Amino acid sequence: MGVTNLSKHTVVVAESQTLFRDMITNFVEDMDEFSVIGKLTNGQEVIEFIEEKEIRPYLCLLDIHMPVMDGLACAKKLKTEYPDMKVVLLSAYDDEESIETVLSVCADGYILKSSGLKEFKDILRFITEGKFVAPQKLVQYFSKRLDALLQIERESSLHFIKEHFADRTDLNKREWQIIQLLKKGWTNRMIAEELSISEGTVKNYLSLVYKKLDIKNRVELLQMLSKMTG
Structure with missing residues (x-):
């Protein structure tokens, strides 16, 4: 293997479709700060490339939908074994199911194939700065989920519950x-x-609670609790 320019970030591109693989490679190579050291067709090839070459690329660009081992499975394995490695997923889809799955594998970024060339390059540069980059829809979805989780946590706090029980x-x-x-x-x-x-x-404790709250059973207690909203 030839000597790699150490001033550049090494990149592995994995995409099953030749046209997209070549296009992505050309886009990355066109950037002064990156050098593509591997062009592969599935996640398993990425794992084998890293193990056999005993080289750890700075960044792996993985298409989500690939045969043998898809991008998600590969990303999960890479982030488990090499947590400092940058892993970015490529996809044509931005539906909620895809978004949830991407978040679950701790990828460093998510790029839609419908992105423009400038946006694609900007995303890669942001990722080198340690930022997580994703489509606006993904960020909005994540924000809504976080708000919902925070609301549940707040409404389950003792302070909140006591307030709604008039500090009995x-x-x-x-x-x-x-x-x-x-x-x-x-x-x-x-x-x-x-x-x-x-x-x-x-x-026994619940029986005492029912008596103190002048209710008959768990169902009535749960109904009282379900009516509490902030």
Whole structure:
């Protein structure tokens, strides 16, 4: 293997379609800061290339949809074994299912094949600066999911629950804990394991809670909790 210009970031491109593979390679090679050291057709070839050549590329550009081993499986393996390696996924799709899967493999970026040349190059440069780059739709989707998770967490906080119970003073610390875990959707067994008590003890506490709140059962308690919104 020839000597690689050490001043450039080494790149491996994996794309099953020859035309796209050559186009992507040309785009990358056209940038002064990058040098393509491997053009491959699937994820398995990427893994074998790295292992056999004993070379660790700075960046791997992986098409999501490839035979043998797709880009997602390859990205997951690479980020597990080489967490510092930059991994960017290429796809023609920006649907919610694809977005969720991309987030799950901890890729450093996500580029749509419909991107313009300038956008493509800008994304690669941003990634070298340590930024995660993704299409606007992905960022918006992630933001909405994060907001929803934060809302759930906030509404499951003891402070929030106590506020909506008018800061009742007749409930003790353990009873508040159990109410909080019920609000999160936990079962009696899960609550017992979390608090290191028996399921029977959880049931006894719940019976006391029902009596204090003047309700009959778990269903009514859950209905009370479900009405709490911020």
